[in-house]
Amino acid sequence: MFVVMSISPGMSFPSPPSPSSSSSSPLTSPPLPPPASLPLRTIPGSHGWPLIGPLSDRLDYFWFQGPETFFKKRIDKYKSTLFRTNVPPSFPFFWNVNPNVVTVLDCKSFSHLFDMDLVEKKNVLVGDFMPSVKFTGDIRVGAYLDTAEPQHSKVKNFAMEILKKSSKLWVPELLTDLSTMWDTIETELSKNSSASYLIPLQQFIFSFLTKCLVGADPSTSPEIANSGYAMLDRWLALQLLPTVKIGILQPLEEIFLHSFAYPFFLVSGDYRKLYKFVKQNGKEVLEIGKYEFGLSEEESIHNLLFVLGFNAFGGFSVFLPSLISTIASDTTGLQQRIVKEVRSKGGSTLSFDSVKEMELVQSVVYETLRLNPPVPLQYARARKDFQISTHDSVHDIKKGELLCGYQPLVMKDPKIFDEPDSFKPDRFKDNKELLSYLYWSNGPQTGSPTASNKQCAAKDYVTLTACLFVAYLFRRYDSITGSSTSITAVEKAE
Numbered sequence: 499m500f501v502v503m504s505i506s507p508g509m510s511f512p513s514p515p516s517p518s519s520s521s522s523s524p525l526t527s528p529p530l531p532p533p534a535s536l537p538l539r540t541i542p543g544s545h546g547w548p549l550i551g552p553l554s555d556r557l558d559y560f561w562f563q564g565p566e567t568f569f570k571k572r573i574d575k576y577k578s579t580l581f582r583t584n585v586p587p588s589f590p591f592f593w594n595v596n597p598n599v600v601t602v603l604d605c606k607s608f609s610h611l612f613d614m615d616l617v618e619k620k621n622v623l624v625g626d627f628m629p630s631v632k633f634t635g636d637i638r639v640g641a642y643l644d645t646a647e648p649q650h651s652k653v654k655n656f657a658m659e660i661l662k663k664s665s666k667l668w669v670p671e672l673l674t675d676l677s678t679m680w681d682t683i684e685t686e687l688s689k690n691s692s693a694s695y696l697i698p699l700q701q702f703i704f705s706f707l708t709k710c711l712v713g714a715d716p717s718t719s720p721e722i723a724n725s726g727y728a729m730l731d732r733w734l735a736l737q738l739l740p741t742v743k744i745g746i747l748q749p750l751e752e753i754f755l756h757s758f759a760y761p762f763f764l765v766s767g768d769y770r771k772l773y774k775f776v777k778q779n780g781k782e783v784l785e786i787g788k789y790e791f792g793l794s795e796e797e798s799i800h801n802l803l804f805v806l807g808f809n810a811f812g813g814f815s816v817f818l819p820s821l822i823s824t825i826a827s828d829t830t831g832l833q834q835r836i837v838k839e840v841r842s843k844g845g846s847t848l849s850f851d852s853v854k855e856m857e858l859v860q861s862v863v864y865e866t867l868r869l870n871p872p873v874p875l876q877y878a879r880a881r882k883d884f885q886i887s888t889h890d891s892v893h894d895i896k897k898g899e900l901l902c903g904y905q906p907l908v909m910k911d912p913k914i915f916d917e918p919d920s921f922k923p924d925r926f927k928d929n930k931e932l933l934s935y936l937y938w939s940n941g942p943q944t945g946s947p948t949a950s951n952k953q954c955a956a957k958d959y960v961t962l963t964a965c966l967f968v969a970y971l972f973r974r975y976d977s978i979t980g981s982s983t984s985i986t987a988v989e990k991a992e
Contacts, residue, residue, distance in 0.1 A: 536892045541581060542577075542580075549590075551584055553588065555586075555588070556586045560751065566906060569603060569907050570907065573907075580604075585597055585875075586740065590757065592740070602886070602888075602903045603907045603908055605909075606888055608937060611878040611903055612951065614645050616880065618646065619645065622877040624738065625877045625902065626900060627740060629737035633762050652793060657801070657805050658949075659786055661711075667710050668706075668710050669850065676967065680971075692985065694984045695819075700727040703811055703814045705723075707811055708726065712780040722775050730812070733765045739755045739756070776799050784802075787801075810956065820869075821862075821863065823980070823982040827979075827980065833977050836858060839857075840972045848970060854962075857927045859968050861925060862968065865921060865926060872938065873938070878900075879901070880900075886901075905938065909937065915935075940954050941957070972991075
């Protein structure tokens, strides 16, 4: 339930921006001023004494401060949004992991993480720590491949082709499973004063994604239909626990969750069942991998499971609860404005084309992504020596140094976003140029995913799916009330 979305639209989606002529940096981003126009400054901060420095930073990050305060305090200390520090996991039991990073915490320096001429993405999805490849069938799947590796273009093109193939199914399957989800919540509300939506939401996400991406209906296997989402949760959790603050009683969290990598055998049974389901029921998709992109059946299945589970299911499981919570807890009249828009625009049938007319809905989705990016940390390793620019200075980066950006702070850059800590539903409706600085998908919202970059292949699918989610909700209900985990009341539309 912790990470990235990696998928992109086909036929009935809006056309993405045309890729740049550059084969390595086809993202659309505001031009950076030439480094010579800013003063050169030595990177502040340090990694501290060996073992002691990383351990001290780890305890601050997970225990004494928490991630956001950890980074904020260092911004204040160094008077800079770029500095050296350590990020977990680290000592004592991760001897092969180097926690030393150069942290970039403003939009300008953060944008360098997506320039494939300057940085590489080999095995840095979660920094220098990499979960065992046993979690992915002893295969380095696409998320861990750098764009310079020949296999990357095969896997990325395979993912984009799957999405293109799914475009006819996406909307009807989404709406059908959404109806089931809200029927379940209404039934629970009729019996109790509140209804948790987390399990119905995950069942909805798993069902429609499996139908669209694998081309298989989970209901053909009762075990997968009932427990597939939980299998993915466990598989995701074991890979990411060493890097994620959970918030349970310390020092138990430090001792049991952040001190060692969990072994694959704990979820091997779940993974084998999912593997078998995809192999038996996703034959058409697997043939695309084999005959169109030269992938073996093993490569296709494990990459497909990663896209389904880690990227799509994991990302939506983080993003949609924050979207529901934001809207359900609002007391400013936002719901009434959304109701008016979704019922007056887009025609009688919901589609990706119809939600393109709903500017407020789109802006709410973008603003939620800004304040609650599904992937909090982005990493990249310097491909060569280069200079990196913040808003007020330039710094030398050496080949091989690991760069780390904490997106929740980057997306609150006060030089870019007015009142950056506030949720402003009209922010992107009133100023569409800000989309060039909305980094949530391994690139800017104005970028275009291609085989030569690492931008989320489903960038447009994700935002338009979220818009459809909101539009469906407020064509069905006049209002909803709830929190980050439950719904307490719904008022059905007349």
